[in-house]
Amino acid sequence: ISMASNNSSEMVAKIHSKVCEAYERISPNIHKTRLLPSAEFSKKFSCSLYLKMEHEQRTGSFKLRGAHNKLSQMKQGKNFSVVTASSGNHGLACLDAMNKYGITGKIVVPENIAQAKRDKLTKKGADLIFHGTDCNEPEVLGRQMAAENEDVEYVSPYNDEDIIAGQGTLGLEILTDLPTLQYLFVSVGGGGLMAGVAAYVKTVKPDVIIVGCQPEASPVMLESIKAGDIVEYESTQTLSEGTAGGIEPGTVTFPICRDLVDHWQVLTEDDIKWGIEYMWRTHGAVVEGAAGMALAGARNMSREIKDKVVGVVLCGGNIDSATLKTIMADFNRTSDA
Secondary structure, eight states, X not given: OOGGGSOSHHHHHHHHHHHHHHHHHHGGGSOOOOEEEOHHHHHHTTSEEEEEOGGGSGGGBTHHHHHHHHHTTOOOOTTOEEEEEOSSHHHHHHHHHHHHHTOEEEEEEOTTOOHHHHHHHHHTTOOXXXXXXXXXXXXXXXXXXXXXXXXXXXXXXXXXXXXXXXXXXXXXXXXXXXXXXXXEEEEOSSSHHXXXXXXXXXXXXXXXXXXXXXXXXXXXXXXXXXXXXXXXXXXXXXXXXXXXXXXXXXXXXXXXXHHHOOEEEEEOHHHHHHHHHHHHHHHOOOOOHHHHHHHHHHHHTHHHHTTSEEEEEOOBOOOOHHHHHHHHHHHHHTTTO
């Protein structure tokens, strides 16, 4: 029976309580990142907009939360190791947690991984395996490697309750700092961040309107929700490579995203560029495509968010310097944006 037909309410309640436990468990090992009011955005669009500066997290993304929640609970036998799959950020997070908890392992990444992410992983001594050009291909190989060796455990980047609960601690921090929140914009790839954050926020404050943001080049979760189950989708290249590519069939994130996300925003590459450039120009912050995309989602709903208290999750900051330079050069040429 497909998971998709089931109501997600039991799973949502379970994830909410797991988020609370996760926060107790991981808070000594993660940064509580800033929630920063954006005066310029708020003035321009007549709202109160707050930025969750998660790109300032150690390892440069929210993925640290899930990795620490998962790996800190692992029972290790003597030849125990892990394998994980990542477009970069989850790999960096797992590496940090592996070092903390004395776990060895391999990280499967796509051949076209962003250079900034590849360089950071290599510098930190990651044991990398290059495979495929899509997020899903490394996942398939990672699962296969674990299936073939009983001492190896696979750590999914999103299809795992402990990973999801770790990411959800970000929602807990936001609501704790901003209890008046009315709208929340979150980028979605495999849905680990969204499932955790939405399960927590909708349980604590059900009237918060949650907006999922996806790149036009790879709106796989949204297309899957429209179809009623995970679909194969021919993704093209995007600046939001952290959210790009196929999703594992049967993922636990699917029914939660389907049932709890109120609106979806599909963003163009120009939208994503705008978000990256805006953060640099206005806040001197370097964010990656997936983060710029969530801010662009808020801009594109400026009518809806007028007079509202709005949160935007800036999920990561691992962007290639060459990519950033190109975006800045483009905007300097067309600086009326």
